[in-house]
Amino acid sequence: MLKDSRYVMHYAIKANANPIVLRHILAAGLGIDCVSGGEIEVACSMGFDPKTIVFSGVGKADWEIRLGLNKGIGCFNVESLPELDIINLIAAELGIKADICLRINPNVGAHTHANIVTGLSDNKFGIDMAHMFDVIESARDMTNINLIGLHFHIGSQILVMDDFIALCNRINELQDVLDTKGVSMKIINVGGGLGIDYNAPETNQIPNFKEYFEIFRKNIKLHEGQQLHFELGRAIVAQCGKLISQVLYVKDNTNKKFVILDAGMTELIRPALYGAHHKIVNISSDKPTETYDVVGPICESSDTFAVNMQLPHTQRGDIVAIMSAGAYGETMASAYNCRSLPKSYSVNDIMTN
Numbered sequence: 001m002l003k004d005s006r007y008v009m010h011y012a013i014k015a016n017a018n019p020i021v022l023r024h025i026l027a028a029g030l031g032i033d034c035v036s037g038g039e040i041e042v043a044c045s046m047g048f049d050p051k052t053i054v055f056s057g058v059g060k061a062d063w064e065i066r067l068g069l070n071k072g073i074g075c076f077n078v079e080s081l082p083e084l085d086i087i088n089l090i091a092a093e094l095g096i097k098a099d100i101c102l103r104i105n106p107n108v109g110a111h112t113h114a115n116i117v118t119g120l121s122d123n124k125f126g127i128d129m130a131h132m133f134d135v136i137e138s139a140r141d142m143t144n145i146n147l148i149g150l151h152f153h154i155g156s157q158i159l160v161m162d163d164f165i166a167l168c169n170r171i172n173e174l175q176d177v178l179d180t181k182g183v184s185m186k187i188i189n190v191g192g193g194l195g196i197d198y199n200a201p202e203t204n205q206i207p208n209f210k211e212y213f214e215i216f217r218k219n220i221k222l223h224e225g226q227q228l229h230f231e232l233g234r235a236i237v238a239q240c241g242k243l244i245s246q247v248l249y250v251k252d253n254t255n256k257k258f259v260i261l262d263a264g265m266t267e268l269i270r271p272a273l274y275g276a277h278h279k280i281v282n283i284s285s286d287k288p289t290e291t292y293d294v295v296g297p298i299c300e301s302s303d304t305f306a307v308n309m310q311l312p313h314t315q316r317g318d319i320v321a322i323m324s325a326g327a328y329g330e331t332m333a334s335a336y337n338c339r340s341l342p343k344s345y346s347v348n349d350i351m352t353n
């Protein structure tokens with residue numbers, strides 16, 4: 001594989017932390033973007049070099065900071081001045097220097113669902129641009145902080161490439177101002193957020209990575225020796241997983257036909273959480289289509305996968321595949337209603353058994 005050390009990819013492990021997936025990520029030479037101490041532990045136990053781990057998140061607990069420092073992770077993406085103070089304090093206690101990037105809120109909107117926009121000034125994430133210079137000054141004064149870069153992440157499931165261009169432009173503006181102050185950063189981290197095709201997963205398995213990386217190559221002005229870091233999650237793994245479920249009942253109400261599955265929001269919460277659309281395929285039936293609402297068994301009305309969906313005539317016992325469930329599926333599963341967590345299998349394992 002051709003590697004250029006100016007460009008670094010940290011896979012956002014919160015999208016999918018299954019060992020089957022992580023083994024591929026490790027073999028591909030990617031680092032890991034974590035948002036919790038638990039994720040740092042998982043990444044380390046999978047064999048990722050701590051130096052290739054970065055730690056983001058708006059509310060890092062003291063034990064998580066201590067864990068990151070003790071493991072010697074590559075970088076903390078710091079989201080506020082109070083957090084910076086605590087990292088400095090804990091690093092001093094341990095007698096080490098913490099490498100940090102400052103996560104800046106660039107006030108760049110992303111054309112995606114409101115719940116997964118993160119880069120607007122009203123969102124809880126990052127440091128306001130207005131405070132950025134003061135925080136940089138503070139960081140440079142702290143004895144146990146080593147400021148190495150700036151970090152940005154504007155949201156998720158972004159398909160409008162202009163949003164990434166807007167981010168590049170904003171980063172260029174900020175760098176220009178930093179130049180006038182004689183401040184240069186080793187790392188510019190542009191986060192993740194590239195979207196995938198939930199409507200036609202079979203024909204569009206691999207997102208347009210080329211177009212995405214070209215946007216940054218063309219639009220971002222890097223300084224001599226500066227590294228550009230990415231943190232993609234969804235785009236790498238979403239099409240790698242399907243939620244397989246069995247039809248328990250088909251219920252004919254006055255106005256609607258419901259397909260009731262044995263899987264629900266406890267296995268895949270995205271539709272309930274933000275009205276996300278996943279394609280559903282009935283792999284047991286090739287009969288003429290009918291219109292159904294596809295729902296789960298959980299005691300919540302939002303436990304609905306699809307409204308007025310066309311499916312081949314469906315009956316009890318049919319197996320359906322809910323597509324594109326590889327990102328934010330298993331990692332967001334819950335035990336609500338005292339259910340067991342879903343099990344996962346790799347096609348390769350099934351083929352060889």
Ligand SMILES: *Cc1c(COP(=O)(O)O)cnc(C)c1O
Pocket residue numbers: 012014015033035056057153155156157191192193194231232233234235
């Ligand atoms: C969630 C997250 C990512 C990954 O987002 P995707 O939309 O899955 O690519 C990257 N960086 C940070 C800081 C995140 O919180």
